[in-house]
Amino acid sequence: MRLRWAILLLPLAVVLPAQDAPxxxxxxxxxxxxxxxxxxxxxxxxxxxxxxxxxxxxxxxxxxxxxxxxxxxxxxxxxxxxxxxxxxxxxxxxxxxxxxxxxxxxxxxxxxxxxxxxxxxxxxxxxxxxxxxxxxxxxxxxxxxxxxxxxxxxxxxxxxxxxxxxAGLPALDLPPLRKLESDQDTLLLLDFEEDLDPFQYFLKGEVKRVPKGRFGAALHQGAGAYVATSAEDFLDPQAGTIELWVKLLVPGGERVSRPFVSVPGMRGLSLTRDQYGHISFSLNRHWGVGVRVWADGYARKWQPGVWRHVAACWDHELTQLWVDGRLLGSAPAKNLPDTLGPELRIGAPGMVIDDLRISRTVRYRVPLRPPKRVD
CATH class of the missing domain: 2.60.120.260 (Galactose-binding domain-like)
Structure with a gap:
């Protein structure tokens, strides 16, 4: 009799799997x-x-x-x-x-x-x-x-x-809570714990390393600052991620464009806060915009002196742009340039940047609903 009761009660002890947390x-x-x-x-x-x-x-x-x-x-x-x-x-x-x-x-x-x-x-x-x-x-x-x-x-x-x-959403971990690290997909990682090598980087104007950045030291760019290096070594026009911490030293609504990362020229790239207070990321093909993602006026009310994390990702499917982990925009990737111009410009006057990482792959992606097919 005891055995029969044990057999009957055993199924009641089965523990159902817990649902995944959202x-x-x-x-x-x-x-x-x-x-x-x-x-x-x-x-x-x-x-x-x-x-x-x-x-x-x-x-x-x-x-x-x-x-x-x-x-x-x-x-x-x-x-x-x-x-x-x-x-x-x-x-x-x-x-x-x-x-x-x-x-x-x-x-x-x-x-x-x-x-x-x-x-x-x-x-x-x-x-x-x-x-x-x-x-x-x-x-x-x-x-x-x-x-x-x-x-x-x-x-x-x-x-x-x-x-x-x-529970099905991707956990992006944006903005990062700690200093970024290099891995097999990293093309460039600048934490500014050491001075930039003047033989590898073009440095002009007021450019100096400061001890208090977002994580450790940072790069301060003042009047006439210009920092550049080779784009060919650190950018893949077909896919990638650019991310950095930036602290503007000027109001977000001032009427001067300040690129965070850019490649000048007809085969260009731009991650910027422009003169209208827009935040945008674009890839150009022969002076024409191949793909552009932007948020109208998003930075217009920004106060100076605040660290913000900016990230952009692109490949042949999708381009997306984030600030402080908020997805500001997405756009289908069309007409990506086969190559980019020779110069990679880092920052601009009126800002401090830290933890700049450029990768050969998409590190952050929020899936979108596929467009409805029209038969």
Whole structure:
């Protein structure tokens, strides 16, 4: 009898496999990346901020070394939102966040379907005196291409640890949390711990190594600075990744173009913040643009003195551009140049750069939904 009961009970002891944790599509869900706005208040990077009336959005300390986000208003509203999150399939997405405070937070998620917005989530939650976590699930339609997340309040609440994602997303680890390393796909890695070799690099104007960069030393470029080397040795026009940390010493909206990395000429390449405050990456073929990805006015409100991570990847399928881990744009790769010009320019006057790495392969890729076939 005991044996029979053991046989009957045994299946009940089988442990089901745990579901994989979702990967966050938001690079700054914990609001640890902050920057000053024009009024000197700390605001979260990668998020878009909007206020009405007396609404305020500010990143404030939550614990030593960490931040949360305060949304407050008495006769207005405050909101943060995140646009352009790519959708590659019909996987179910998870939204989680923590809230504390007096009042409500509205959480809204919409998908872009066939040229129109479709509401996936429109839910309010109440704050309390303690931090409370909330979780929601939603499934985009078969034609959805991007998601938009909005968190808003007309009261006084704090938010933290926002996650929007699913288990199938790639974990990009952007921006990097530590100094980059060289591997078999690295063509150039400059950490500026030593002075540049004047026999390998052309140096002109105010160019100096400074001890306090993003990770260790960095390269400061002042008036008349020009740093260049051979493009042939360090760039593959058919595929690659360019990434670096850059600290502009001028406002992001000033009317002067400042390339971070470039190859001048008709077979050129440019990763730049231009005179209109746009961030862009382009590859040129015989003076014509072969492929270009950009974000209109993204840098226009940048304040000087903030370290930012910029990355661009390209191959024969896709070109993508990131700042601080936020995907700013994607474009199909068409008419890539067979060769590039001879000169690789590194930086420009009015900036400090650190941890520049150029690779022969695509290191970061966010998949997109394939275009719908037309029979």
């Amino acid at each position: 990967v966050n599509a938001l690079p700054n869900g914990g609001f640890e990346l902050v920057e000053p706005n024009a009024a000197g208040k700390s605001v979260p990077r990668t998020w878009d901020v909007a206020t009405r009336g007396d609404g305020r959005v500010e990143a404030v300390p939550r614990h030593p070394g960490g931040h949360c986000l305060r949304l407050s208003a008495e006769k207005g509203a405050a909101r943060v939102f995140y646009d352009g999150i790519p959708v590659a399939d019909s996987a179910t997405w998870t939204l989680t966040f923590e809230i504390r405070g007096n009042g409500k937070v509205w959480a809204r998620v919409s998908s872009r379907d066939g040229g129109a917005w479709r509401k996936l989530l429109d839910q309010s939650v109440d704050g309390t005196s303690e931090w409370v976590s909330h979780r929601f699930s939603m499934t985009p339609g078969e034609t959805a291409t991007t998601l938009r997340l909005e968190l808003a309040s007309s009261d006084d609440v704090s938010l933290d640890n926002v996650l929007l994602g699913h």
